[in-house]
Amino acid sequence: MLVLRPVELTDLPQLQRLARESLVGVTSLPDDTERLRERILDSCASFDKDVHNQGPENYFFVLEDLPRQRLAGCSEILATAGFNEPFYSLRNRHFTSASRELNIEHGVPALSLCQDLNGHTLLRGFHIDAAFVGTPAAELLSRARLMFIAAHAPRFAEAVITEIVGYSDDEGQSPFWDALGKHFFDLPYPEAERLCGLESRTFLAELMPQYPIYVPMLPQAAQDCIGRIHPDGQEAFDILEREGFETNSYIDLFDGGPTLYARLAGIRSIAQSRTDTATISEDIDAHGRYLVSNDSLKEYRAIVADLDYNAGRPVALSAEMCTALNVTEGHQVRVVAL
CATH class of the missing domain: 2.40.40.20 (Barwin-like endoglucanases)
Structure with a gap:
């Protein structure tokens, strides 16, 4: 039998295994012993707190195969994105320019660095062993977090978001990163994501351009990545889409993956x-x-x-x-x- 439960410090060795196997872009699961230890201790402290409103808490869950005493996956809830540091994303919206003299109005999609999603509850860190992909275990790992929110609603926001890992090829190269982020940091995509997991995405985000980036000026390969899901992230997307989550106008800062959004009242595992x-x-x-x-x-x-x-x-x-x-x-x- 598989059971989802809060993480414990004794899970550290097995979490390291999960981190090594996780998809590039799952920055909340760093392959680093001390960072994982800190993440576990932070989660334990969050579960211990007697709080009655939304705060900085992070709730880290593991999926345990009880007969084998082996972890099969993990997932997290960050109660408040942007509580301790800004939560950056890219807003993808049309920029409209007009000329009265020529009677011309033209709209161009543009990406703008923003902190619009600060204050939302964030689902993150979803990873499941390949043997359980496409099984009810994946539903358990993802949706049981939502049932936890239902049971402890005052600890969370009225709306929930999650970033789905964007497209990268088999060598870990991201056309979106290569066209945008790499111009500001001389780092390959996997290394940038690794640094985000070890440190913070804020120090990279704050060096990104503060002015709009016009989408038609990006290479076509990068444009095609906007809102595109990595094949290994499709199941995480599909589960939450069935829950009532929808894509919006925000994408991931580094790989262009989509952001999903839902209000608590519209989430199936909460409402039903x-x-x-x-x-x-x-x-x-x-x-x-x-x-x-x-x-x-x-x-x-x-x-x-x-x-x-x-x-x-x-x-x-x-x-x-x-x-x-x-x-x-x-x-x-x-x-x-x-």
């Missing part, structure tokens, strides 16, 4: 999840597959389960499911259809 009382049964006539979580904070757990569930009635769970969820008879659990 229900809480009911758990009851233990070893005779479950399952009629559907569900995501099930407890509503705990530090002891948060979530699994995929085949259930016979009707809203407003007790949720029949096996003893194994209850153990994985760290609940007993009578506890409240949160349920949403897979």
